[in-house]
Amino acid sequence: MTTTIVTRFLRRTVAGLSIAAALTLLGSATAYAAPVWERFEPVKALLDGATPRTNGIGLDIPLVSEDGSSVPLTVTADSRMRDDDYIEEIHLFATRNPNPEIASFRLTPHTGLARIATRIRLNETQEVIAVARTNSGEYLVSSREARVTVNGCLTRADTYDADNIMNARYRVPNELARGEIGEVLTMINHPMETGLREGADGEIIPRRLINRFTATLDDRTVLEARFNTSISANPYLRFHVRPEEAGTLTLAWEDETGAATQEKAPLQVR
Amino acid sequence: MKQGNITRRELLKFLGAAGAVSAAGSLGIAGCSRNGAPAGRVIVIGGGFGGATAAKYIKLFNPDIQVALIEPAERFYTCPFSNLYLGGLRDMQLIGHGYEELKQRYQVEVIHTLAEDVDGSAKTVRLADGRVLGYDKLVLSPGIDIRWDALEGYDQAAAEIAPHAWKAGPQTKLLRDRLEAMEDGGTFILSAPANPFRCPPGPYERVSLIAHYFKQHKPKSKILLLDAKDAFSKQGLFMEGWKAVYGDMIEWVGLSDDGRVVRVDAQAGEVETEFGTLHKADAMNIVPPQKAGFIAVRAGVIDTTGWAPVKPQTFESKMVSDIYVVGDASVAAPMPKSGFCANNQAKVVAAAIVADLDGREPLEARWTNTCYSLISPDYGISVAGVYGVEDGHIVETAGGLSPLGAPADFRQREARYAVNWYNAICQDTWGTSDLPLALG
Ligand SMILES: Cc1cc2nc3c(=O)[nH]c(=O)nc-3n(C[C@H](O)[C@H](O)[C@H](O)COP(=O)(O)OP(=O)(O)OC[C@H]3O[C@@H](n4cnc5c(N)ncnc54)[C@H](O)[C@@H]3O)c2cc1C
Numbered sequence: 001m002t003t004t005i006v007t008r009f010l011r012r013t014v015a016g017l018s019i020a021a022a023l024t025l026l027g028s029a030t031a032y033a034a035p036v037w038e039r040f041e042p043v044k045a046l047l048d049g050a051t052p053r054t055n056g057i058g059l060d061i062p063l064v065s066e067d068g069s070s071v072p073l074t075v076t077a078d079s080r081m082r083d084d085d086y087i088e089e090i091h092l093f094a095t096r097n098p099n100p101e102i103a104s105f106r107l108t109p110h111t112g113l114a115r116i117a118t119r120i121r122l123n124e125t126q127e128v129i130a131v132a133r134t135n136s137g138e139y140l141v142s143s144r145e146a147r148v149t150v151n152g153c154l155t156r157a158d159t160y161d162a163d164n165i166m167n168a169r170y171r172v173p174n175e176l177a178r179g180e181i182g183e184v185l186t187m188i189n190h191p192m193e194t195g196l197r198e199g200a201d202g203e204i205i206p207r208r209l210i211n212r213f214t215a216t217l218d219d220r221t222v223l224e225a226r227f228n229t230s231i232s233a234n235p236y237l238r239f240h241v242r243p244e245e246a247g248t249l250t251l252a253w254e255d256e257t258g259a260a261t262q263e264k265a266p267l268q269v270r
Numbered sequence: 271m272k273q274g275n276i277t278r279r280e281l282l283k284f285l286g287a288a289g290a291v292s293a294a295g296s297l298g299i300a301g302c303s304r305n306g307a308p309a310g311r312v313i314v315i316g317g318g319f320g321g322a323t324a325a326k327y328i329k330l331f332n333p334d335i336q337v338a339l340i341e342p343a344e345r346f347y348t349c350p351f352s353n354l355y356l357g358g359l360r361d362m363q364l365i366g367h368g369y370e371e372l373k374q375r376y377q378v379e380v381i382h383t384l385a386e387d388v389d390g391s392a393k394t395v396r397l398a399d400g401r402v403l404g405y406d407k408l409v410l411s412p413g414i415d416i417r418w419d420a421l422e423g424y425d426q427a428a429a430e431i432a433p434h435a436w437k438a439g440p441q442t443k444l445l446r447d448r449l450e451a452m453e454d455g456g457t458f459i460l461s462a463p464a465n466p467f468r469c470p471p472g473p474y475e476r477v478s479l480i481a482h483y484f485k486q487h488k489p490k491s492k493i494l495l496l497d498a499k500d501a502f503s504k505q506g507l508f509m510e511g512w513k514a515v516y517g518d519m520i521e522w523v524g525l526s527d528d529g530r531v532v533r534v535d536a537q538a539g540e541v542e543t544e545f546g547t548l549h550k551a552d553a554m555n556i557v558p559p560q561k562a563g564f565i566a567v568r569a570g571v572i573d574t575t576g577w578a579p580v581k582p583q584t585f586e587s588k589m590v591s592d593i594y595v596v597g598d599a600s601v602a603a604p605m606p607k608s609g610f611c612a613n614n615q616a617k618v619v620a621a622a623i624v625a626d627l628d629g630r631e632p633l634e635a636r637w638t639n640t641c642y643s644l645i646s647p648d649y650g651i652s653v654a655g656v657y658g659v660e661d662g663h664i665v666e667t668a669g670g671l672s673p674l675g676a677p678a679d680f681r682q683r684e685a686r687y688a689v690n691w692y693n694a695i696c697q698d699t700w701g702t703s704d705l706p707l708a709l710g
Pocket residue numbers: 315316317318319320321340341342343346348349350351352353383384385386411412413414435436437468469472473476563564565596597598599607608609610611612640641642
């Protein structure tokens with residue numbers, strides 16, 4: 001169940017009830033009863049004493065995932081995304097992974113929509129937290145429990161192509177109207193080695209991560225991302241762009257070894 | 271089937287206890303307790319793996335409970351072994367099962383119509399024929415419905431051209447027709463969905479047995495399996511088997527290689543994947559995203575995932591009391607959505623209902639599952655799991671897979687076990703007793 005849907009559902013159908021009663025009714029009160037983020041150090045450090053809002057932000061993760069190596073996640077914050085009022089940062093945390101910081105994103109008014117979709121690794125059942133910060137310094141927090149089941153039906157496979165590391169794919173809209181919001185899809189072939197697992201020879205496989213991704217429309221930043229070990233192999237990102245005029249969308253990835261890839265896509269604006 | 275010939279009158283005579291099985295209440299035939307009142311009224315919706323098993327075992331555990339089973343079809347065609355039919359190894363009639371045993375031996379009132387609505391507070395079920403039946407306990411095992419809004423271009427009309435065949439019956443026949451009509455050298459595409467879905471190994475067994483058919487009749491053909499996942503059930507075993515038996519006839523394209531289909535053009539015989547690759551097919555099988563059968567929605571037992579969350583110990587709905595949801599419609603992960611699990615869950619539900627109606631606590635629940643898959647008629651593989659409840663969640667407590675690299679006779683034995691499994695579960699669920707042991 002997604003927070004966004006719950007929120008919408010609440011507004012539409014049970015507006016008359018208190019929130020607590022309504023959540024009990026939906027059988028999903030557990031995720032809200034004890035806000036884990038209040039006690040979670042990395043989030044406390046980020047908030048630095050500020051009191052966040054818990055509405056206006058939604059985190060969508062399957063309640064139960066059978067494959068913890070690739071769990072789809074979407075975070076959405078309500079925002080007009082205009083110069084005077086936009087979401088500037090989004091941070092994702094997996095509370096019980098070895099490195100709890102999953103990724104951080106910097107957004108701009110050119111992003112058009114404060115929504116990021118990616119795929120993450122979850123070692124075990126745990127709380128996943130999203131924190132967003134507006135350009136005026138206000139914080140928004142959302143948190144969800146994600147269950148990961150050990151499923152004997154699933155065997156792990158190496159999912160990346162060792163011969164073509166740093167090979168990227170993307171999909172951008174053919175054409176947008178001025179000021180229209182379009183979806184951008186990117187994926188890069190990369191192992192995202194955590195430095196925590198052993199190879200067949202018993203030796204630790206050295207850490208190798210894509211640690212930075214940027215999307216720029218000519219000289220304007222659309223999105224900047226920093227990835228950590230909890231982003232799945234073959235980092236996948238879905239985000240948006242709102243062009244005011246035609247330009248070239250440059251998508252750039254860098255990994256820790258210094259390897260880099262760039263893709264350029266013309267964006268037509270009518 | 272032998273019991274099919276016995277009329278109700280003969281049966282009553284045979285039982286020699288007509289009084290004990292006289293028509294009682296609105297549900298028709300039913301057992302009665304000593305004081306004449308039934309020990310409770312249970313309605314079961316759906317006569318598939320979960321529902322038929324639940325109806326039978328409630329009667330087996332306590333014949334004094336009145337049980338009515340609502341199922342529109344007079345014959346139920348199983349998805350298990352429908353892949354054998356597609357591969358040309360079994361006739362359709364051999365995967366069809368009836369309800370004679372439930373009616374005659376277990377005194378279940380089987381009503382062949384659709385349940386249209388459930389009122390969880392009045393505790394009634396409305397049938398398509400207008401009747402309204404009351405219950406003390408309701409079991410829902412409606413299986414899956416297709417999410418027709420989930421995949422661009424894939425609606426009911428498209429499924430008449432590019433079948434899903436994920437409910438056995440006319441759709442399965444249609445897919446077989448498409449395969450037969452395909453020319454040698456053609457490309458067959460199967461699109462597999464993300465988790466969770468009915469039968470995690472199903473798409474992979476299906477391409478295996480279609481490859482078996484191609485190898486014999488259309489050896490120049492190709493199979494392209496486009497997948498919305500990066501990992502799948504028994505992956506290593508399937509890949510090993512495909513290589514060994516079919517060379518490179520089967521190509522699997524996972525999520526990270528742009529395998530997720532986002533648009534279907536059934537007319538043009540074309541699918542488009544996430545990053546814009548177009549694939550042309552001469553025959554297509556789209557296994558679309560799924561959700562619990564609509565009656566679960568009517569009963570108010572599903573959440574926004576489209577599936578029904580249940581209390582693990584009893585499979586009673588977390589949302590509406592006295593409604594139990596078993597089989598594919600429930601959220602039972604890590605148990606897979608399999609016929610074996612549905613059958614197992616139904617027995618636990620039957621025991622819980624019988625205990626509750628008798629004022630007793632339910633027993634501690636344990637479940638098992640084995641999914642056999644056939645790569646060819648003499649190449650079987652399996653995955654097994656044992657499940658229990660810990661900290662309020664279902665967990666896998668033991669399990670295992672067939673070994674990789676096993677010798678041919680090992681695979682051959684597992685193929686035989688698969689047939690034995692099918693025959694046994696159909697006997698247990700519908701009482702079908704004369705199924706062949708031979709494969710193809
Ligand atoms: C290709 C394929 C291969 C498979 N192979 C295997 C296998 O080898 N082993 C295994 O264990 N599982 C296998 N499965 C999975 C298995 O088919 C399902 O898990 C199983 O059928 C689930 O049982 P169920 O009772 O939930 O639903 P079903 O068996 O589908 O039964 C649901 C029944 O409910 C009825 N119904 C629905 N709505 C209503 C209503 N409103 N009123 C009245 N009746 C209604 C339907 O008509 C249907 O008969 C396979 C599935 C597929 C697709």
